[in-house]
Structures are given as structure tokens and as C-alpha cells.
Amino acid sequence: MSTIKQPRYRVIALRIAEKISTNQIKVGEKIHARSTLATTFGVSSETARRALNVLVDLEIVEIRHGSGAIVVSRQKAQEYVAAENEARDLQSLENGLTEQIKEHQAGLNALAKSIKNYVDQSQHYQQHNPLTPFELTLTENSSLYGKTLSELNFWHLTGTTLVGIGHEDKLVISPGPYAKIELGDTLYFVGDENSVQIVQNFFYDN
Numbered sequence: 001m002s003t004i005k006q007p008r009y010r011v012i013a014l015r016i017a018e019k020i021s022t023n024q025i026k027v028g029e030k031i032h033a034r035s036t037l038a039t040t041f042g043v044s045s046e047t048a049r050r051a052l053n054v055l056v057d058l059e060i061v062e063i064r065h066g067s068g069a070i071v072v073s074r075q076k077a078q079e080y081v082a083a084e085n086e087a088r089d090l091q092s093l094e095n096g097l098t099e100q101i102k103e104h105q106a107g108l109n110a111l112a113k114s115i116k117n118y119v120d121q122s123q124h125y126q127q128h129n130p131l132t133p134f135e136l137t138l139t140e141n142s143s144l145y146g147k148t149l150s151e152l153n154f155w156h157l158t159g160t161t162l163v164g165i166g167h168e169d170k171l172v173i174s175p176g177p178y179a180k181i182e183l184g185d186t187l188y189f190v191g192d193e194n195s196v197q198i199v200q201n202f203f204y205d206n
Contacts, residue, residue: 009050012041014084016051017060020077031061031069133163133188134196141183142203150177158202160191 006014019025032040037048052069055061058080062072071077138145144152154162165172165179166186172179181187181203189195 008043009047010054012037012043012048012051013054014081016055017077017080020060020071020074021081023074025071027071027074029071030067031071033068133190135186135188136196136199137186138181138183138203140204144203145181145183148178148180149175152181154202158189158191158195158198160189160195160199162187162189164188
């Protein structure tokens with residue numbers, strides 16, 4: 001999980017503010033000189049100076065000629081600490097949401113991959129098992145109902161082989177040329193992957 005790393009001088013400023021907010025350093029007290037702060041926190045004098053400047057800008061401390069950095073407001077120190085804690089909480093929430101989005105996206109990617117594999121395998125199976133019939137139930141009106149397969153010239157016009165007709169809870173296997181097609185029948189036929197669309201178009205585009 002990624003986080004925004006605070007500059008070292010802001011970390012030092014926050015630590016000093018925390019001590020002021022909890023009254024470990026009291027209003028009116030002098031904060032250590034830059035050299036002492038630099039040694040205490042293991043940073044350069046410039047970094048210590050920038051940390052003090054943050055506290056000055058926030059009106060937590062005041063630079064007084066001849067006296068150095070003096071604490072002038074515990075309340076502003078508390079406000080600064082509270083704001084920084086809130087920012088960290090928001091960052092934590094943002095990181096959590098980012099991780100959830102990543103996990104969700106990974107799940108979607110896995111689902112898409114599974115669907116692709118299923119489609120690929122289904123097409124492969126159909127290509128290598130051409131005798132597995134397609135199924136189509138005729139639920140819409142058509143002008144071709146009531147005609148025989150011979151009259152419809154079904155085999156020639158659709159390029160498929162009708163292997164069965166489901167009619168009123170009965171299944172007719174290998175229907176002959178005089179078998180009729182009616183509304184509600186379920187047709188079982190074999191052909192290529194476009195067969196279902198071709199048969200649908202045959203009945204409903206007339």
C-alpha cells in the first residue's frame with residue numbers, strides 16, 4: 001500500500017507541535033536552537049530551520065530577537081496536530097479504497113478471462129462435435145407455419161439438418177419431408193456456428 005511520505009522538516013515540525021499540544025513544551029518556553037534540533041533529530045541545520053519556519057507560519061511559535069523561538073500558542077499546535085492526523089486518516093482511507101478498486105479490477109479481469117476461455121472452449125467443442133444439435137423454440141408468429149419441410153425447402157435454404165422436432169410434449173426424431181412446423185415447436189438441428197441465426201432469420205424475416 002503506497003503512502004505519501006512527508007518531508008523530514010514537516011515531520012520534525014509535527015513532533016514539536018505534538019509536544020506543545022500535550023503541554024510537554026509550555027507556552028512561553030524557548031525551543032532548542034537550530035543546531036540542537038538538528039542534532040536531536042539527526043538532520044541538517046537547514047532542515048531544522050525549515051521545521052521552525054513551519055511552526056512560525058502556523059503562529060505556534062514566534063521568533064524573537066535575542067530570545068530565539070518562543071512557544072506562543074498551544075491551541076494552534078493542537079489544531080495543527082488534529083489537521084495532520086485527519087490528513088493521515090484520509091490518506092489511509094484513500095489507500096484502502098485504492099486497494100479495493102485494484103482487487104475489484106483484478107476480479108473483473110479474472111471473470112473476463114474465464115468468460116473468454118468458456119467461449120473459446122464452446123466454439124472449439126462445437127467445431128469438433130458437429131453432431132451436437134442446436135435448439136430453437138419458435139415463439140413468434142411466422143407465415144411459414146403449417147407448411148411441410150419439403151414445402152419450406154428447409155434443408156436447402158438454411159444449410160442445416162433438422163434432426164428433431166419437439167411438438168406438444170412429443171419429440172419427433174429425424175422428421176421426414178412431410179413433417180410440418182408449427183408455432184411453439186422446438187427445432188433441433190445441426191450446422192455451423194451461424195445456424196441458429198440463419199434459422200431464426202428463415203422463419204421471422206419472411
